[in-house]
Amino acid sequence: MSDNKPVLDPKEQAQKLLEQKKKENFIKEHKISLQYEEIIKNKKEVEALGSIDITNTTDEYINQIVEKSKKFFQSSKNTMNFINNIPELNNIVPMYAGQIIGIGAYTGDGKSTACANLLYSLMLQGKRPLLITNEETAEHAIGRVAALIADIRYGNHSNMTQENTDKILELIPKVSKKMAVIDNFYGLMNGAETPDTTTTIEGVEWVFKRLVEKFATNNESFDCIVIDYFQNVSSSKLNPALRNIDVLGRFTELLERFRNEYPAPVVVFAQMKLYSKDSDEPYSKRIQWCSHLANRTSCFLEMRSKKSESATEWVLHKSRFNDYVATSFLTGWEKGRYVPYTEEFKKKQIDKKLKALDQGKVTDGKKS
16 A cells, blocks of 8 residues: 655755754743743742741731731631531531632532532622632533522523523523632633633632732722632643643642632632542542642531432531531532431432332332
């Protein structure tokens, strides 16, 4: 069989090799430049530390500590509910400024549902949250909350009635004024040439900087920052060769700096590996690709779906400010909402199953 590939002219081949070499040199120079800038920045920070006299505690430093302590105690008195009708959660989640709250779950165990319930709960308290999402587009994030308000299950859209669709569409403008969403296409929709607003470290850093600047200049801020989700901040625009784990490490550092500069709690949803009773692997190691997030959180909860019971188990792995660590409890799940897991709820679920059996809809766990 003859090879039909065109044979390049020697001059064209030489030109192509030259262009390839130029590209390689550009990439190499860019990497060196980034590394050089990082080293210079780190060197300046180390030198700055060297000029500090740690044996001399100045009045200015003491006053700063006092002011920060005042703000901390004041904000802790104004803690918000995590999910309004679930007291077990509200008692253990420190929903006030300066806190990073981690919520982890395995794929399909309810991160998006929990995110929508949190946003809706904050709105009911008269708060205005900001959702930074790389998991859903803005229209789906807002539509999910609108569905909660309308008491409609958000899913299986092709079978949704026109009446329910109209209800959600009617609520979307109202919900949009009560909460804000920045998704991965936010930059593209506002004049940028490419998306990646919430999936790159530079994009998220830009969002954080804008929020801090707005607060510094106008004293305007959101009441809570919700990030869905951690692992999807997975690349760098300026340094494409940066490993995923290094990007997440930098993102964790950004979160730490941001929580100290912005007057609102930060709730971060994260992907976790599946829990197994037969494994003694700590929860921090089950946070996919980056266990550093656990070190930065004030509180870390894991969600475990129990679909057969229409329930979710919540496990508190870490808490800096109370004695509830290793606590676990159940919440019910109904039409996209978390509800108290009461005897009445359990009876209701049993009655549903019995009714389905009587109608011949379920046989050995499968639809007939």
